Amino acid sequence: MGCSAGAPIQDKVKLEELQNMQARFPLRRPALPGDILLSGNLPSDVVGQLASHCRGWLYLNETSDEHYFPAPIQAAGCELEVVPFKPSKDLPASVVEQVASCIARMPRPLMIQCTSANRAAIAMLAWMAKMHGYTPGCIDLLVADLQIDTVRPEAKAWLQSRLPSLGERDGPLIQHSPEVRQFFDPVSSTLTYLIACPATKQAVLIDPVLEHKDRDLKAIRELGLNLKYVLNTHCHADHVTSGGVIRKDSPQVQTIISKNSGAQADIHVQHGEKVAFGDLSLEVRATPGHTDGCVTYVLKTQTATFAFTGDTLLIRGCGRTDFQQGNSLTLHDSVHAQVFTLPDDALVCPGHDYKDRGVSTVLQEKMFNPRLTKSPEDFAKFMEDLNLPNPKQIDIAVPANMACGVQFDPSENLPI
Numbered sequence: 381m382g383c384s385a386g387a388p389i390q391d392k393v394k395l396e397e398l399q400n401m402q403a404r405f406p407l408r409r410p411a412l413p414g415d416i417l418l419s420g421n422l423p424s425d426v427v428g429q430l431a432s433h434c435r436g437w438l439y440l441n442e443t444s445d446e447h448y449f450p451a452p453i454q455a456a457g458c459e460l461e462v463v464p465f466k467p468s469k470d471l472p473a474s475v476v477e478q479v480a481s482c483i484a485r486m487p488r489p490l491m492i493q494c495t496s497a498n499r500a501a502i503a504m505l506a507w508m509a510k511m512h513g514y515t516p517g518c519i520d521l522l523v524a525d526l527q528i529d530t531v532r533p534e535a536k537a538w539l540q541s542r543l544p545s546l547g548e549r550d551g552p553l554i555q556h557s558p559e560v561r562q563f564f565d566p567v568s569s570t571l572t573y574l575i576a577c578p579a580t581k582q583a584v585l586i587d588p589v590l591e592h593k594d595r596d597l598k599a600i601r602e603l604g605l606n607l608k609y610v611l612n613t614h615c616h617a618d619h620v621t622s623g624g625v626i627r628k629d630s631p632q633v634q635t636i637i638s639k640n641s642g643a644q645a646d647i648h649v650q651h652g653e654k655v656a657f658g659d660l661s662l663e664v665r666a667t668p669g670h671t672d673g674c675v676t677y678v679l680k681t682q683t684a685t686f687a688f689t690g691d692t693l694l695i696r697g698c699g700r701t702d703f704q705q706g707n708s709l710t711l712h713d714s715v716h717a718q719v720f721t722l723p724d725d726a727l728v729c730p731g732h733d734y735k736d737r738g739v740s741t742v743l744q745e746k747m748f749n750p751r752l753t754k755s756p757e758d759f760a761k762f763m764e765d766l767n768l769p770n771p772k773q774i775d776i777a778v779p780a781n782m783a784c785g786v787q788f789d790p791s792e793n794l795p796i
């Protein structure tokens with residue numbers, strides 16, 4: 381039997397009641413998200429007590445189960461849904477979809493209850509995966525971070541087997557936000573983003589890789605989009621951008637990089653400026669440290685905030701600071717001042733991932749990033765001791781990217 385609660389619920393529970401419940405069913409430290417509780421079987425009186433602090437109750441067993449107590453849930457005014465959810469290799473995708481949709485829709489605070497809290501945790505993770513486009517690697521992280529120790533390894537493996545890996549992902553990055561797609565280059569582990577304005581079909585690419593030019597342009601064609609800009613978050617050292625070549629073939633496309641990068645491009649951006657396309661715009665935030673020209677592009681849509689952090693902030697990591705004018709103290713300040721000040725639920729969309737993880741959130745990184753939770757001084761010491769080998773393509777990539785991936789004729793600013 382398990383029960384977990386986040387801070388918002390604890391605030392509402394009367395202290396005495398909470399202490400009584402804690403004595404019988406120990407609550408763990410606040411988990412994410414804070415407005416969802418997970419539980420196994422409970423006696424009917426405890427169901428009633430908990431229900432009085434919830435507004436939604438999702439029950440994952442049959443109504444014939446001897447531990448199903450609808451009366452106290454309904455008496456407390458909770459919205460009750462019953463969806464028998466037994467993960468197995470034959471479970472139709474529609475049931476997972478139904479459970480995830482219930483969790484998305486039902487009022488908060490929401491209790492998810494099964495027999496031992498194992499399936500409740502899997503249901504919550506399935507919902508998070510659907511909402512945030514998680515990959516198998518992201519699920520490992522969430523289980524560890526949220527300390528969801530009710531999740532059995534075989535149940536976690538079941539959920540992971542139903543999620544696409546980086547590179548297999550097809551479609552919008554997060555549910556209900558058709559604007560953003562993520563692509564993966566397995567050689568440099570680079571994550572490229574295609575962002576499209578649904579109303580006008582104008583689109584931009586962020587950090588595209590030369591070897592994947594055709595893949596990216598095919599996606600743009602198939603979606604009926606008009607590419608307006610190719611943006612780079614910085615002058616990459618591990619792969620060559622496709623920006624220059626795309627622009628050479630399609631002169632209506634303009635390349636963008638920060639002025640501080642010193643690299644060639646059609647448009648140079650600076651902190652505070654906006655890059656508009658269709659009804660959308662990207663806010664430019666200077667985030668130097670990995671290189672002195674690094675920027676983070678921030679996109680606000682109706683449903684989500686996205687931070688395209690390049691190599692400034694990676695999932696549970698960050699860009700190295702040992703070449704290209706890297707500076708650890710500057711990087712620490714950039715992340716804290718420009719990324720960690722975004723809303724907690726803003727999606728962190730990094731420029732690389734080396735462990736099959738595609739997306740994180742500001743709150744997760746503020747809480748769990750092992751590097752950026754350190755003090756500036758400890759962080760600088762940690763980065764100094766990294767001793768990473770140089771990227772394999774550094775000698776080709778840096779000079780090529782300084783010329784936006786192609787040689788420019790400086791007199792005309794056109795590719796040769």
Ligand SMILES: N[C@@H](CCC(=O)N[C@@H](CSS)C(=O)NCC(=O)O)C(=O)O
Pocket residue numbers: 567568616617618691697698699700701732768769770771772773
């Ligand atoms: N092995 C890769 C390069 C790996 C690497 O150095 N990645 C960079 C970002 S690309 S310059 C980095 O900042 N990594 C941070 C870290 O902690 O790993 C290759 O040869 O391409």
